[in-house]
Amino acid sequence: MTDMTWEESINHHRNNRKEEIMDAAFQLFLEKEMPQVTMKDISAKVGISRVTLYKYYSDIHEIIFDFQIKALREIYDFVQQKVNLGVNGTEKLNIFLKAFIEVYREKADLIAFTGFFDNYYQKIYPTHELEEKYKNFLGENTLLLNILKEGVKDHSFSSDININMTAELISHTMTAMIQRFAIRGHLISKMRNIDPEDLLIELTVVINRYLCISKQENNEI
Incomplete structure (x- = not known):
């Protein structure tokens, strides 16, 4: 060396x-x-x-944005490594969703921070430079989009889904739920008498049902 x-x-x-x-x-x-x-x-x-x-x-906002990007990159890398083990669209999606549940379980503090970030900057970003830096970073993550494209191509998923819209829907839904549970999951569990992780598992079932190809489409292939 x-x-x-x-x-x-x-x-x-x-x-x-x-x-x-x-x-x-x-x-x-x-x-x-x-x-x-x-x-x-x-x-x-x-x-x-x-x-x-x-x-x-130069100010605290720069620190916050740098850590937000660092936290998300750690989460994305963790999920990407898991997804790489999949062989088709369906398998990769299931791995993707399960990996997010693992993130909630093992990296709850990071998830909570991303929730604090979203709440703090819910109306406006402090500078145009930080906004562009964050926007460019988010634009680099196309993992879920690629999974959906692969699933449509290999007929794992319905061909009539709007891929871009569906990727946004899944991403925002999963993110919102794990943020909420990371911040106040213990209270939800106590008040509702339900394990937040069970709700996340049920969400993965709902997403799979939504994406799965219909019997009629199967017969036409």
């Missing part, structure tokens, strides 16, 4: 520091409501001065 150049070493140190800042901010966002966390809180949590903190981030 070759030694890093001076520039690589500086970038490595900078990236590590930014990771420390994001992770510290993440812990604070789980402890407090997002609007209540300040740059002063974050610098104290990391153990650096506010002057040093501002060398890495």
